[in-house]
Amino acid sequence: MSFPMLVLNARDAGRMGALHMRCFSDPWSAVSFRGLLLDSSIVSLGIEMGGELAAFVQAQTVAGEADILTIATGPEFRRRGLGTMLIRGLISRLGERGISRLTLEVAEDNGAARALYEAVGFTEDGRRPRYYTSGRELPADAVLMSMDLGLSQM
Numbered sequence: 773m774s775f776p777m778l779v780l781n782a783r784d785a786g787r788m789g790a791l792h793m794r795c796f797s798d799p800w801s802a803v804s805f806r807g808l809l810l811d812s813s814i815v816s817l818g819i820e821m822g823g824e825l826a827a828f829v830q831a832q833t834v835a836g837e838a839d840i841l842t843i844a845t846g847p848e849f850r851r852r853g854l855g856t857m858l859i860r861g862l863i864s865r866l867g868e869r870g871i872s873r874l875t876l877e878v879a880e881d882n883g884a885a886r887a888l889y890e891a892v893g894f895t896e897d898g899r900r901p902r903y904y905t906s907g908r909e910l911p912a913d914a915v916l917m918s919m920d921l922g923l924s925q926m
C-alpha cells in the first residue's frame with residue numbers, strides 16, 4: 773500500500789518536533805525544525821496516516837550531493853514500509869534537482885536504520901570511531917553510507 777507523500781513546510785515544525793521526540797533520545801526542537809524548513813537547501817518529506825504525521829525525512833543538498841539529516845517513523849507505524857517510501861520519494865525529488873549522490877551516517881548499534889538503508893541500496897564507505905555518545909554507556913561508531921543515485925534500484 774502507498775500513502776500520499778507531503779512536502780513539509782514551516783507549519784509542520786511542531787508536529788515534526790513532537791514525532792522526533794518520540795523517536796530519538798536526543799530529539800531536535802520544533803524551533804530547529806522550523807529553521808531547517810525555511811532553508812531552501814533542505815528537502816523535507818512526510819507521510820500522514822489518519823491525519824497524523826506518521827513519518828518524515830529531511831536531507832540537505834550541497835554542491836550536487838545530498839545528506840540525510842534525519843528520518844523517523846512513529847513507533848506505531850514502523851515496519852509498514854514508510855521509511856522505504858520516504859527514501860524512494862527523496863531520491864526521486866533529488867534526481868529532479870540533478871543530485872547524483874546521497875550520503876548519511878548512522879550509529880553502528882542502530883540495527884533498524886542500518887537494515888533499512890542496506891535494503892534500499894546504501895553501501896558502507898567508512899566509520900567515525902566512537903562518534904555517538906548520547907544515551908549510551910559506551911560510545912558507538914558512526915557508519916558512513918552512500919548511494920550513487922544514477923545506480924539506485926528505485
Ligand SMILES: CC(C)(COP(=O)(O)OP(=O)(O)OC[C@H]1O[C@@H](n2cnc3c(N)ncnc32)[C@H](O)[C@@H]1OP(=O)(O)O)[C@@H](O)C(=O)NCCC(=O)NCCS
Pocket residue numbers: 795796827842843844845846849850851852853854855856857877878879882883884885887888889891
Ligand atoms: C529506522 C526507521 C526510520 C525505519 O522506519 P520504518 O518505517 O519502520 O522502515 P520500513 O518499514 O520501510 O522498513 C524497511 C526495511 O528495513 C528493515 N528494518 C526496519 N526496521 C527494522 C528492525 N527494527 N529490525 C530489523 N530490520 C528492520 C527491514 O528490512 C524492513 O523491511 P521488512 O519490514 O519488509 O522486513 C524507524 O525504525 C525509526 O524511526 N527509528 C528511530 C529513529 C531512527 O533511528 N532513525 C534513523 C537515524 S540514522
